[in-house]
Amino acid sequence: MTAPTLVRQTxxxxxxxxxxxxxxxxxxxxxxxxxxxxxxxxxxxxxxxxLRLPCLRTAAQEPHHGCMRAGLTPEQLADExxxxxxxxxxxxxxxxxxxxxxxxxLEAAVEAAAEVQVCALEACGxxxxxxxxxxxxxxxxxxxxxxxxxxAYDRARRARARAEAAAR
Numbered sequence: 474m475t476a477p478t479l480v481r482q483t484x485x486x487x488x489x490x491x492x493x494x495x496x497x498x499x500x501x502x503x504x505x506x507x508x509x510x511x512x513x514x515x516x517x518x519x520x521x522x523x524l525r526l527p528c529l530r531t532a533a534q535e536p537h538h539g540c541m542r543a544g545l546t547p548e549q550l551a552d553e554x555x556x557x558x559x560x561x562x563x564x565x566x567x568x569x570x571x572x573x574x575x576x577x578x579l580e581a582a583v584e585a586a587a588e589v590q591v592c593a594l595e596a597c598g599x600x601x602x603x604x605x606x607x608x609x610x611x612x613x614x615x616x617x618x619x620x621x622x623x624x625a626y627d628r629a630r631r632a633r634a635r636a637e638a639a640a641r
Contacts, residue, residue, distance in 0.1 A: 487522040488515070497541045503548070512546055519544035526563045533560060 488497055496518075499511035519525055519541070529543035533556045539547050543563075549555045561567065 484523040486524045486528060487518050492518070498539070503546070512541060515541045516544045526560075529556070529560055529563060532556070 488494060496511040496515040499508040501508045503509075519528075522528070522543075525543050529545070532542035532545070532550055541547070542550060543559070545556065545559060
C-alpha cells in the first residue's frame, strides 16, 4: 500500500476565480454611477480575498494598467502615500495617513459659492443672506409661487374632469 500524497493548494485570487473581471476594469467616467458601482462590487471581493496583501505589494512595484488592484482604484494606486498607508494597514503596522492638502484659492471660492442660497423663484435669482433658512427673498415671491402652483393644480383638475366627462 502506498502512502497518500499531500498536495498543497495555493490560494487563488478571488478576482481570478472564474469571475467576470469587468468590475475591475470599468469603462466610462470614474464619477459615473455605473463605474462607482463596479468599483464597489470589486472592492467587496477584494476585501475578503486571501491574496490582498501580495496583490497590493505587486501593484506597488509594477505600473498599474488602469484597473483596480487590492481594492484600490487606479487613482489611489497612483498615489504612493495612499498605497503605503494601505500596505502598512494590511501588514498590521501603524498607519500614518497622508496630510490632506489645503484647498487652492480657486477651490475655496468654488466651495464657498456652493453654500450661497438663491431665491427659489427662478425669475428672481437674488442671493439670500448667509445662514438664512428660507426659500424666497420676500413674502411677495412666496405668494407668487403659491399662486402659480394653485393655478397649475386647478388646470390639471379641470383637464381630468374634462377627460372623465368625455369618457362617459
